[in-house]
Amino acid sequence: MWFYEKKTQYPVNIKKPDPRMAINILTQYGGPNGELAASLRYLSQRFSMPTKETKAILNDIGTEELAHLEIIGTMVHQLMDKVPPKELEKLHVDTIYAIHGRAVYPSDSNGVPFTAAYIESMEDPIANLNEDLAAEQKARATYDYLIRMADDPDVIDPLRFLREREVVHYQRFGEALRMVQEVMGKKKYF
């Protein structure tokens, strides 16, 4: 089960609101390459992993992605902090405000609500792990795009942190795949 510690994994302290950036970053909350998709994908796939090591890594990376979801949510919340509605209109993010106000909602940057169609979870661990490798690259590339768009160091720092975590997760999923291939190599799976 899960436990909560009253701190974010990386410090988020954004002093200057920026609603446009908030909406762009929202894709990593409820979008196709975002942290919610990642957590649900790995926490669902963990049930189908064949070895203790691979169960552990899916479990633990899935858990870390929930912590990253929290970082993204915090960033969006702080970037929208106290911005007057008329300002949001000028910045062309009023359509999202009309539905949610300045709240954090799981959608992509276009307001498309989160869907489990972004993830797959199969009984075949080799298929699962290859999807996980792809997912980490897509997340890493998305952080590349967001970092290029950002100017504020308070925004760039957490994004850089999250980007590097995707690189590390890719390595771990790669190792998990090596292990599963070892185990499955010893017996035929049909």
Place this chain on the structure above:
Amino acid sequence: MDEQTTLLEQIMAYDFALYDLQLFLDTHPSDANALRDYKMALEQSENLKRQYQAKYGPLTPRYLPNTTCWQWINDPWPWDPKGGMNNVVL
């Protein structure tokens, strides 16, 4: 940064190191070097958390120094802007 923020920054750093080492150990479960470094970071983290919670309140609900008030709910929560827990500057 004040003392609370400095302590919190150190805790964040050691807890992060622990998590990165945890993932490494999941795929390298008998790596003696990683286990040694994990143990050292764990001691640091536990020690710092003891100091932090005694002065500034709970980081988890499983910390109850007195039974007259429930401190877990107290502000700030990690996402609160300005004056939240995250005045940490790295």
Place this chain on the structure above:
Amino acid sequence: MENPNINQGLSPNPAISPNVVSIYAGNNCTGEVTMIPVMPVRPELSQAYVPYQIYNRIMPAQEALKKGTVFPELVK
């Protein structure tokens, strides 16, 4: 033929056995041994391989948090 350089379970000294990492599949690091080389000796077709990381050294915790990992070789 037995490879005298295969390290039984401890993190190998890269100078002695740079290519083999052995992991144990077991609760107390005993039991079935799974030997995993850094890269496979005989890679198969239609399979993907990521090199298995060998433990070298870690960064100080504060620096690691800023960089996003404790491992210098994983900073990309």
